[in-house]
Amino acid sequence: MASAISYELFTAKRGAADGIASLDIDSKIPLSQLPDIAIDSYKGQFADTAALIAAYPTGELSDYAYVTATNSYWYWNAALASPAWVNQQITEADYIALSTAEKAGVPYIVIS
Incomplete structure (x- = not known):
């Protein structure tokens, strides 16, 4: 259960303001998130x-x-x-x- 909640939280925060930066195909943070x-x-x-x-x-x-x-x-x-x-x-x-x-x-x- 904890992993499902953690995954949902990660997914919700990924690429969002005050969240977690995502990575592009080259494993770099997209310029739009810098x-x-x-x-x-x-x-x-x-x-x-x-x-x-x-x-x-x-x-x-x-x-x-x-x-x-x-x-x-x-x-x-x-x-x-x-x-x-x-x-x-x-x-x-x-x-x-x-x-x-x-x-x-x-x-x-x-x-x-």
């Missing part, structure tokens, strides 16, 4: 920076994309005098040398 922040910030994968800039000439705080030509993530930096997409790759040693406050403000990718 919060906007999980989708809107990531702009996708681009072959090179020219393709990224062509698709998104401007951005918003927290926007990022993956560029295969540089094998790295790029972030929109609105704090620059001329806002732009920036590749913030730093070595692990350079990251460790930053102060706590600097680390909090730097999205980074560690490279060897």
Whole structure:
């Protein structure tokens, strides 16, 4: 009896607001069940920076994309005098040398 109730509860909650996410055929959560922040910030994968800039000439705080030509993530930096997409790759040693406050403000990718 408990399994039938559990199954009914699972079925009722699957894919519903405040419920349990379902999985698609590729075993991934469908985009329709993810919060906007999980989708809107990531702009996708681009072959090179020219393709990224062509698709998104401007951005918003927290926007990022993956560029295969540089094998790295790029972030929109609105704090620059001329806002732009920036590749913030730093070595692990350079990251460790930053102060706590600097680390909090730097999205980074560690490279060897």
